Amino acid sequence: MNIDTKYHGTVTVKEEDIIRFPHGLPGFANEKRFVLLPLADAPFVILQSVDTPALGFVLIEPFSYFPSYEFELDEATVEQLEIESERDIAVYVILTVADPFDNTTANLQAPVVIHVRQRTGKQVILTNTAYKTKHRLFPDQVAT
Template sequence: MLLNTKHFGQIEIDEKGIIDFPEGLPGFEDVKKFVLLSNTGDNYMFQWLQSVDKPDLTFVVIDPKYIKEDYEVEVPDEEIEELELDEKSDTTILSIVVVPEDIAQMTANLKAPIIINNINKKGKQIVLDCKDYNIKHYIMQELNQRGG
């Protein structure tokens, strides 16, 4: 399937890779279909969650373990049921990144990760009931503190 995107131009996507967000994402409830695009350059840790429904909408995302190695998510039971997760599920956990003009101030939302069931291609952004993570976690500050 061909997709005309704002940031990547025309790209070919595999329809089997389309992730369904039945509720959309907060603030974008009407946008339900996305694909995950990987980076092949130097910034290997960043990926893009590209909307299929609205090709001008793309989110920069990152595996939160790149930022916080001990990052753990306790997915509430209702979300487990909704995403049809079980002990055999293959999941991807991502955090949305905000990239301001001053890249040193780049943040990741560790408080509200995106959970994707890679088997049935269902996704959802959930808000964790946890005080350990922030909506604005400074990526560069974290990497500099640990020498990465």
């Protein structure tokens, strides 16, 4: 199927590439179908809504930028996504891209967890954590 996207124009995606977010994303409860699209020669991907062309989030795999980043998923999320092992999931965080790019921040408080085989996902809001919504990518410190 062809979809219109925020950053890639019109692209063809396969039905099996669609990731379903049963409860949407926080602030976007009606957005339930997304695809991951690579962003040129960058380490970033776009979490693109299948249904809303203007809705695309820039994501990174956080562990390369924040090597000590770790968290535990709550039991409800583990059950909802049917996670049996860490190998079942991919973890991303949403970026707020700034100008200049050196001021770009990552939301470590709300990772996007995707069950890679089931093609289901959830943005998890971490509680009782020191992680914030704005951690600078360069260098690793909380932005103001």
